Amino acid sequence: MNDRIVAGLDGSAESLAAAHWAAREASMRGVPLHLVHAEEWSSPRGLPVPTSEVRRHWAQALLTETADELRASQPGLDVDVRSFDGRPAAELAGVAAGASMIVLGSRGLGTVTGFVLGSVGMAVIQATIRPVVMVRASEDAVQHPDGRHAARDVLVGVDISQPCDALLAFAFEEAARRACALHVLHSWSLPPLVGYGAAYDPRVHAQLEMNANASLGDVLGPWRDKYPGVGVISRASAGRASTELVDRSSEAGLIVVGRRIRKSSIGAHIGPVTHAVLHHAEAPVAVIAHD
Known part of the structure; x- marks a missing residue:
């Protein structure tokens, strides 16, 4: 049964806006929200990357802090979190297979950067048959006093x-x-x-x-x-x-x-x-x- 909403989170303003949009949608539907962080770290041109422990700590802190913020803005909302090390598009498409909707951030301004590195949003759209919602950072700039969508x-x-x-x-x-x-x-x-x-x-x-x-x-x-x-x-x-x-x-x-x-x-x-x-x-x- 598709009874949850998945939101991808990478710490960008776009993904945070997507998480808030997804929380409002989950609250309206009366279903849980599943926050997911998935990232494949690489070392471009030989630059050092954080260790696995540092990366996991950063991802867990991002997920925990965002989940707490969403629970405060949407009282009663059931939020759980999960972090993956691997290809973001594949991991997100896999999680979305059992969801009613997946929500991702979109930078816009003439491009669809998706979340994380830019190609992920489009790759998820192509890889899943579940509804995918792309949200701009500006969407969360509008205050919603009742906790719902504009x-x-x-x-x-x-x-x-x-x-x-x-x-x-x-x-x-x-x-x-x-x-x-x-x-x-x-x-x-x-x-x-x-x-x-x-x-x-x-x-x-x-x-x-x-x-x-x-x-x-x-x-x-x-x-x-x-x-x-x-x-x-x-x-x-x-x-x-x-x-x-x-x-x-x-x-x-x-x-x-x-x-x-x-x-x-x-x-x-x-x-x-x-x-x-x-x-x-x-x-x-x-x-x-x-x-």
Whole structure:
């Protein structure tokens, strides 16, 4: 049973923000929080590294101090800690296999550094089928007097031409749990000739947009019935999905995007929209694996 949340911790401002975000999420769900530190130490260019004893002491102190801080901010929250010596991405993906969610820090500013050395966050996303949430350091700068997430809505990007039940299930559940509205965005591309010179016809554009919104409404119908208490604002429009999601990210409390569960000759592929949102969105981003 997936009844806990895992948060990766490496001492950076991003990972500390992720730990606080994960604590609020665990408190809302009524599940334990599992703080994990995993790091593979190396000696770049011959520089000395701390001894195993020093490293273990530092990691344990980091985990203990952070756990105490989270228990103080979220009374009643069950927090446990664990430290690994080894490849961070592999260790975190292994721990996440039995969790409902894994939360990591993301530096942003045009890059997804993940936590620890930078490639770990992306590697975990590619390695696990569990939801992964990437959190920026700025997320924890906003005070939450009630100990919960900021009162901002959930935003989900879907492609209704592909299976999207996994994304909608996660997004609706999060909106219901947070008692906030859910914004559903579907972006689509115009046929090649529609947008060029004299071939462009506003009536054609309007008809295509109306059809896309009707199709999106059909997809959302069963979910509206299942979650009648969630206010849904849906929009289908021509354009780049990544641009729309990033532009609206500053007003969202959580952005939900997907990645296909598939393998290529060069490894897992998260898709251009999810990749762009992870790089540039201002809000926490939940990546949901789906068929």
